[in-house]
Amino acid sequence: xxxxxxxVTLAKLGAQVTALDHVPAALRLVKRSCQQNALPPVRTLxxxxxxxxxxxxxxxxxxLIGSDVLYESADxxxxxxxxxxxxKPGGMALFADPQRDSAKAFLTRLESSGFQVQVHQSQTQxxxxxxxxxxxQINHRGT
Numbered sequence: 001x002x003x004x005x006x007x008v009t010l011a012k013l014g015a016q017v018t019a020l021d022h023v024p025a026a027l028r029l030v031k032r033s034c035q036q037n038a039l040p041p042v043r044t045l046x047x048x049x050x051x052x053x054x055x056x057x058x059x060x061x062x063x064l065i066g067s068d069v070l071y072e073s074a075d076x077x078x079x080x081x082x083x084x085x086x087x088k089p090g091g092m093a094l095f096a097d098p099q100r101d102s103a104k105a106f107l108t109r110l111e112s113s114g115f116q117v118q119v120h121q122s123q124t125q126x127x128x129x130x131x132x133x134x135x136x137q138i139n140h141r142g143t
Contacts, residue, residue, distance in 0.1 A: 004030030022048035050078045058086045064093040076106035089142040
C-alpha cells in the first residue's frame with residue numbers, strides 16, 4: 001500500500017479496503033491517514049506479495065489495485081501468483097506503471113494464463129513536468 005493514497009481515497013469513496021504492505025510503518029500511516037480524514041480504519045495485512053506463502057493467506061478480492069509494483073522482470077512471477085490467488089474469478093485488477101520494459105513480458109504471460117489485459121495511457125503531473133503512465137486493467141477470466 002505504500003503511503004496509502006489509494007487505500008484512503010477508496011475508503012473515502014465507500015469501498016471496503018484491505019491495505020497490504022510488508023512494512024509495518026506503511027500500514028500505520030494508512031491507519032493514521034484514515035483517522036485524520038475521519039474515516040473508519042481500513043483492514044491492514046502485514047505481508048509481502050513477493051512471498052507465495054503469504055499470498056496463499058490473503059483470501060480473494062473482487063478488485064486489486066497497485067501502483068508501481070512491477071520493478072523488475074523477476075517480479076512478474078510473484079505478481080501473477082498474487083493475481084491468480086487473490087483475485088476472484090471475474091474480478092478486476094488495476095495497476096499503474098511508468099512504462100517499464102519489464103511489463104511487456106508480464107502482460108503477455110498473463111494473457112496466456114486466464115487473464116484479459118487492457119492497456120490505458122494516462123499522464124501525471126509531476127513538478128515540473130508531465131509523465132506518461134500506463135494503467136493495466138486485468139480481468140480474471142477463470143471460474
